[in-house]
Amino acid sequence: MVNVTSPPAQPQVGAVLRADPAAFATRTFAAAARSPREPVIVVLDERWGRPGVLFAGSAADSPDLVDVTVTAVLPALHPEWLGDRSFCEVHAVRYPYVVGEMANGITTTSMVVEAARAGFLGFFGAAGLEPERIEGAVVELARELGPETAWGSNLIHSPQQPSLEEATVAIYLRRGVRRVSASAFMKLTLPVVRYAAAGLVADSAGRVVRRHHLFAKISRPETARFFLAPAPQEMLDALVAAGSLTRGEADLARRVPLAEDITVEADSGGHTDNRPLMAIFPSIARVAADLAARHGHGRRVRLGAAGGLGTPAAIAAAYALGAAYVLTGSVNQAAVESGLGAAGRALLAEAGVADVAMAPAADMFELGAQVQVLRRGTLFAARARRLRDLYKFYAALEEIPPADRARLEQEIFLQPLAAVQEQTAHFWEARDPHQNERAARDPKHRMALCFRWYLGQSSRWAIAEDPARRADYQIWCGPAMGAFNDWVRGSFLEDPARRTVAQIGRNLLEGAIAVSRAQQLRACGVPVPAAAFDVAPRPLA
Numbered sequence: 001m002v003n004v005t006s007p008p009a010q011p012q013v014g015a016v017l018r019a020d021p022a023a024f025a026t027r028t029f030a031a032a033a034r035s036p037r038e039p040v041i042v043v044l045d046e047r048w049g050r051p052g053v054l055f056a057g058s059a060a061d062s063p064d065l066v067d068v069t070v071t072a073v074l075p076a077l078h079p080e081w082l083g084d085r086s087f088c089e090v091h092a093v094r095y096p097y098v099v100g101e102m103a104n105g106i107t108t109t110s111m112v113v114e115a116a117r118a119g120f121l122g123f124f125g126a127a128g129l130e131p132e133r134i135e136g137a138v139v140e141l142a143r144e145l146g147p148e149t150a151w152g153s154n155l156i157h158s159p160q161q162p163s164l165e166e167a168t169v170a171i172y173l174r175r176g177v178r179r180v181s182a183s184a185f186m187k188l189t190l191p192v193v194r195y196a197a198a199g200l201v202a203d204s205a206g207r208v209v210r211r212h213h214l215f216a217k218i219s220r221p222e223t224a225r226f227f228l229a230p231a232p233q234e235m236l237d238a239l240v241a242a243g244s245l246t247r248g249e250a251d252l253a254r255r256v257p258l259a260e261d262i263t264v265e266a267d268s269g270g271h272t273d274n275r276p277l278m279a280i281f282p283s284i285a286r287v288a289a290d291l292a293a294r295h296g297h298g299r300r301v302r303l304g305a306a307g308g309l310g311t312p313a314a315i316a317a318a319y320a321l322g323a324a325y326v327l328t329g330s331v332n333q334a335a336v337e338s339g340l341g342a343a344g345r346a347l348l349a350e351a352g353v354a355d356v357a358m359a360p361a362a363d364m365f366e367l368g369a370q371v372q373v374l375r376r377g378t379l380f381a382a383r384a385r386r387l388r389d390l391y392k393f394y395a396a397l398e399e400i401p402p403a404d405r406a407r408l409e410q411e412i413f414l415q416p417l418a419a420v421q422e423q424t425a426h427f428w429e430a431r432d433p434h435q436n437e438r439a440a441r442d443p444k445h446r447m448a449l450c451f452r453w454y455l456g457q458s459s460r461w462a463i464a465e466d467p468a469r470r471a472d473y474q475i476w477c478g479p480a481m482g483a484f485n486d487w488v489r490g491s492f493l494e495d496p497a498r499r500t501v502a503q504i505g506r507n508l509l510e511g512a513i514a515v516s517r518a519q520q521l522r523a524c525g526v527p528v529p530a531a532a533f534d535v536a537p538r539p540l541a
């Protein structure tokens, strides 16, 4: 029997120690959960069947010492260790934590820089921007962060404008962007395959080494499959024939999955399938395991989790599901570095979990695609749904009854529909004249282009903080925002001016280790109070 009043730093399970009554107090259990960086010893008072907790090295200072048996020794927990360690090694980041891309530059270059400086990986929000602006942003990021610091940018699938995808990949390759998050892909395209395969080499041991890391954001097993398998031979051949890849790169691409970081996106802000993370993550993990076995590539594919992550408990749960990394979106849109205007950020800071709604998406309006947006404080969702209903019901703008047309002009467009159509035609003339040709032939398409004007402008009004259009702000947002607001209420992070991407991320991660510790203690039989799962934010260096 070991008879000590100060437990050894590394006691063995089964050792007998002496503990004072404080070891069995609820406040000690709560303190153990709040100090996840300190190792703790779980003990059992066998006489009464009472579990208790001792801090390694702490002295018992009571005359009422009792014999206890060590049942578990919990080592220190650190946020750096919550995910798959290979994520941090491969991407040279401190934490397995990603700041997700938000379109139209809402994930600004300064947000990506601040994320990188905090030890996270950030993706610039390139979707919806002209190639010149994307190029300017990646040049700025490369200059600000230098060659050693990891960062990335978004590649959004644009089926209606394939040239944009091609131009974006050309910029990324020309400017040496080493990490790209591909999203909204319903099928593979040549540009995304080109990005992943360009620069593949074999090392002296014959292992395939990547120059470019493609992250794939997916929310369904069928799209996950494209990225988990090697690039299709016919696409590689086409790229070789076009001079976009060497034969050597194409051959190596057949030996590895197209992407090795797959972000599984659950119910999120913006485009979403609204699936719960708890349901889709395990399904996609199964697909990943099956495909790895089938292709026998022996590579370590990492699955990240996104969607609904706005509290420490959610982050801890995502890692517990097996996520190699976590990715946040909505909560960063409310940060001071966000490209969204201050008025929009203030609205976000007031949102509750249920203050979101689905509304038609501007880019895939005719296909019926939807985006999740903020509902509270803006009429956008209701107005956009009205446009979608009219579009479904009528074959042309001219068919809409005059009273309804007048309401559209007065309440939504604030100008005659003829003027909107003129601006729309002008816009597409420069961007994609084919849309105008189609509109001339097809009055329903002409109506769609006109309605898409509102859907497209409304997110820009929120970014530019147009005071005349406050009621129409389209702010993409998921329930994570409301959960975050509930969590930070009463803390320094309640103030929108103190929400930085670094403080948000650090507090989520620090809280996640406390929640993980509380769960470890509970699994060891310690009756931790419910409050141990609720960790208040505090300024973290």
Ligand SMILES: Cc1cc2nc3c(=O)[nH]c(=O)nc-3n(C[C@H](O)[C@H](O)[C@H](O)COP(=O)(O)O)c2cc1C
Pocket: 100, 101, 102, 103, 104, 106, 125, 126, 127, 154, 156, 182, 183, 184, 217, 265, 267, 268, 269, 270, 271, 306, 307, 308, 309, 327, 328, 329, 330, 331, 333, 475, 476, 477, 478, 479, 480
């Ligand atoms: C304002 C906003 C814009 C977004 N834009 C994009 C985008 O352009 N491309 C993309 O892949 N994901 C986009 N997303 C999704 C985020 O990158 C992230 O995957 C998602 O927000 C995570 O879910 P959460 O909102 O529940 O945190 C956007 C999300 C928001 C809130």
